[in-house]
Amino acid sequence: MTCREVVELMTDYLEGALSPADRDRFEQHLAGCEGCTAYLAELRKTLRVLGGLREVPIPGHLRRRLLAAFGDWRTSSRVTGGPDREQ
Numbered sequence: 001m002t003c004r005e006v007v008e009l010m011t012d013y014l015e016g017a018l019s020p021a022d023r024d025r026f027e028q029h030l031a032g033c034e035g036c037t038a039y040l041a042e043l044r045k046t047l048r049v050l051g052g053l054r055e056v057p058i059p060g061h062l063r064r065r066l067l068a069a070f071g072d073w074r075t076s077s078r079v080t081g082g083p084d085r086e087q
Ligand SMILES: [Zn+2]
Pocket: 002, 003, 006, 029, 033, 034, 035, 036
């Protein structure tokens, strides 16, 4: 199994969707490949973070505050950087 194949099978591996034969070959490659082992650890961490976000959605009032802050930023940047000031 090549690194490319391993990377393509990683999500299936983490979901337990690999056949026992593929799983064996996958783990054999990991045992001898530092790069893929590190990549798998990263992917596992990322999936955990994404899973956490799905469990705790951003509350509506916080989202509105973020949007309001973004609106303020756009307004103030237009005031300080607009062409009116240069004339
Ligand atoms: Zn590899």
